[in-house]
Amino acid sequence: MSSLAAQLGQSFSDNPLRLAFLKWQCHVRQLSMRNNDGRPDDAIMPEVTPRGAAEPLGAVITVMNKAPGYSVTPELQHMAAKTNDPAQRRQNALQFLSATYYQKAKEFSDILTATFPPGSPGAKTLHEAKHATLTFEAYGQRFDLECKIWRLAPHNLLHQATMAHNILFNPTLPPATEVLGFEPDWDASRADPPIGRR
Template sequence: MSSLAAQFGQSFSDHPLRKAFMKWQCRVRQMSMRDEDGRPGDPIMPAVLLPDQAEPLGHIITVMNKAPGYSVTPELQHMAAKTNDPAQIRDQAIRFLSSAYYQKPEEFSDILTATFPPGSPGAAQIHAAGRCRLIFDAYAQRFDLSCKVWRLAPHNLLHQATVAHNKLFNPALPPDTEVLGFEPDWAQSSADPAIR
């Protein structure tokens, strides 16, 4: 895995754990959109464990973005720009994201992203560590992902997709919002129950 993967949002791993995680994430995110009106819950809010730390730093809300060949960033940006009514934008976003958006796990990048407020000490701490573990635990399934951490520049495709997605739910997102990318090392990650 290299910065090239982070730049373009594409991993070419066919690791069985990757496939199982991506399929699970698509399912739980679609459920969140359909059953929880898009409100984030445990399945998409992993605990962040920094190296040599016994306790998690906290939980973050992750975004799963389409890989560049399947990007819908322009559509998301258009949805946010069509009206100034946050309720209308949110309704359109939920309709769009709860329909077929999460139907094909293979269309998504396995580099998860998360936004942080400008100058966030937490983001600085996570980025400075260079690596972390993201621990997802919901619906009797646990994934413990060992990740390389990237600070994504505004021109990065995953940065743009993340901001476009989050603006649908938070139109007041500051323009200098920080975006971190979490690139899993599938060989160093695990699942419980184990993936066969």
């Protein structure tokens, strides 16, 4: 895996775990938007364990972004610009994201992203570790994703998509917010129960 994957917004693994995880994420995120007002739960907030650490650093709220060919970043930015009312902005986002947004797993990048406050010690620890395990556990399914960590620059498509998504739910997000990308190594990652055995 190279920085090219991070620039392109997705890796190109054909490991069956990749599509199984993306399908599961689409399902649980659609449930969150439709039934939980978009509030993240354990299916969206994995425990993050930096490589070499004995304990998780904590849980992070991840964003799953459309791959660049299917990007809706301009639509999300327009939605945010259309109103200054945070409640209306959130309602518009929930309507948009709970409709058909999560219906096609193949349209999504497998590089998950998360935002951190400017100067975040957690982001610094993760970036310096260069690798971490993301552990998702919810609805009777667990995924342990072994990930390479990228600090995404503002011009990166996934940085832009993440900020556009998160500003809809948190309009006070500072412009200098840090965005990290987590690029899974699918061959080193695991699922329990294993994919295809349910």
